[in-house]
Every structure is written in C-alpha cells, then in structure tokens.
Amino acid sequence: MTDAISHNHNHHQCVSDAIVSAEKICDRSGARLTDLRRRVFELVWSGHKPITAYEILDLLKAERRNAAPPTVYRALDFLLEQHLIHRIESLNAFIGCAKPDEDHRGGFLICKECKGVEELRDSRPIRDAIKREAAESNFLVTTSMIEVLGVCANCRTMAA
C-alpha cells in the first residue's frame, strides 16, 4: 500500500473485479481479451495512479523480452476501444475505467499532490452544462474531455 487511495480498500480485490468485468464485456462484444491484452490491462490497474505507455512497457519487458512500443500501444488501443481504460490527455497516461458498463467518457479529478486520479462519480450534470453551452454556438457535441486539477480529499486532510 504505497499510495493514499490504497489505504482505503482491498486493491487486489478491486483489480480482480475489474478483470472479471472486462472479461464479461469482451465476451458480450466478441472482442478477444488475449493474454497480452489482459496483462496490459492488469498493469494499468496495478495502481490507482495513471501509468504511461512506457512505464507499462518497462514492466512488460520484465516478462516478455521482446516487448516493444507497438506491443503496448496496440493493447492500449484495444482496451480504449472496449472502454476498459481511459486516457488522461493532460498526463499522456492511462488509467483503468471504474465503470466500463456505462456509456460515458468519464471526467477526472487529478491530485497534484499525490498524483492520484479519481473518476467523477457522475459527469452527467457537467456534460449537460457542456451541451447547453455548445448549443449556444450551434455546435454538435460528440465527446467531451473533462480533466480537473486540484487537491484530493486525502491530501487536503494531510495538509491540515
């Protein structure tokens, strides 16, 4: 348990839940969650911090000598398509999707102290506000990226 968020839950359980959930989703859609893809998925889930493609690559190399950038990026692309992970644009990093069933692109709370990232529980009010503002410009919304930088609950407590 090295990061703040991990104190509060059984991470091992949390990861295996994620894998079970991912398997269900791939079964349903006919997508192939191969060994490689599953392993990359696990590595993304190894913490609640975002992880970069090259960090994943380093971890993967310990197991597969021949891992290379495309190895990782292809797996990440697959996982993104299946909505099993998210990409955090402002960090060039990836994080497991907390609720792959729901159809929305999440919003993220990025803590600048501990570098942890939480997914917004409900981004619909924000998305609705975005739709309204976009409508003012007669702009048709496809997807929105919401990344919020600040200080998480844990780090605020620490500071106080």
Add this chain to the structure above:
Amino acid sequence: MTDAISHNHNHHQCVSDAIVSAEKICDRSGARLTDLRRRVFELVWSGHKPITAYEILDLLKAERRNAAPPTVYRALDFLLEQHLIHRIESLNAFIGCAKPDEDHRGGFLICKECKGVEELRDSRPIRDAIKREAAESNFLVTTSMIEVLGVCANCRTMAA
C-alpha cells in the same frame, strides 16, 4: 481565407486586435513581449486553428535560421503564463486566447471536420457544475480542462 471560420471576419484585424490587447496586458504586468515572443504570438494567431509547436518552429525557421525547439517552447511558456494563448491538451497544440483579460481558463469546441477550435463564450456554468461534482469527493479544484469534440455550426450547415 482558407478555413471556414475565416469567411466570417476580417482576420487581419482580429490578429492586430489580439496584439494590441497582448501589449496592454504585458505593459500592465511588466512582462516583456520581446520581438521573438511577439512573433510566436502572431504565428499562433495566424489561423483560428490550433497550431503545434513544431509547425510554429517551421514557420519561424524561415525567418530565423537558428530557431530550435527551445526557442519556440520558451516563447509558448511565456505566452501561456501571460494567458495570451491556450494549450489544447487533446491536440498537443496551441491557440490564441480570445479573452485574455478574463481570469478563467477556457473551454474549447474542437470541430472534427474543419479542425477549427472555438473558445466557449462562458464556461462558468460548466465550471460550477465541475466544482459541485468535485465537492462530492471533497476535492479542491485548481483548474479544469474542458475540450469538446464535435461538429461546428459551419460544418453542420455544409453537411445539410
């Protein structure tokens, strides 16, 4: 007039307005808008499309043989600090700030057809929604990035 947005306004005027405004801001804050910085600012404003650092570099090289990546990035960093330009995270690109006086970080409407970017007229309702959602997690917001992908008014009209 090559891009959709340019049809609707006098771009030359629009750029020179931006420069005048930038000069005022730098005067007031004591920041030095040097030749180089001003030139990079103009290049960012050369279109209403976002422009990447290396596109700026290529343009700059035509005028200054010795321009190098740091030349551009340093100028961009300065302009960002002065809130004279914005960085679009999802594009790794930069765009002139339409209202540098106001104290907020904007939200952006990115058209996937024409690649143009509009700044949201008023992002406060969205920011307020974000603050409310963040508060649910006891998260203290510093800044939020809002980047919306979709189809702009012009391109919707074209399509119809």
Add this chain to the structure above:
DNA sequence: CGATCAAGTGATATAATGTAACACCGAAAG
C-alpha cells in the same frame, strides 16, 4: 482436408513532442 484469410503479434525503424544544460549577450540596478 487444404487453401486462404484476417487478426494478432514480432521486430525494426522512425516520427513527433518536449526538456536539460550550458554558454553568451545586453540591458537594468547598484
């Protein structure tokens, strides 16, 4: 069965984006 076809992966190279570090210069402050 055997041909073939597509998805997945291996392997190499390279492109695109961004930063570190040190040298130099010139204007402002003492």
Add this chain to the structure above:
DNA sequence: CTTTCGGTGTTACATTATATCACTTGATCG
C-alpha cells in the same frame, strides 16, 4: 563600471507515438 539577471543560442537528449513489413495461428469455407 561591474554585477546581475532575463532572454536567447546551441547542442544534446528524453519522452511519447506511429509506420511498416514479416510471421504465426486459428477461423472459415470450398
């Protein structure tokens, strides 16, 4: 005048991401 500091020049490098072609394997279909 000289010291100092912000801005720039210059080189090298780090990080992030993609293109391309070869190979394998399991699915599909005549």
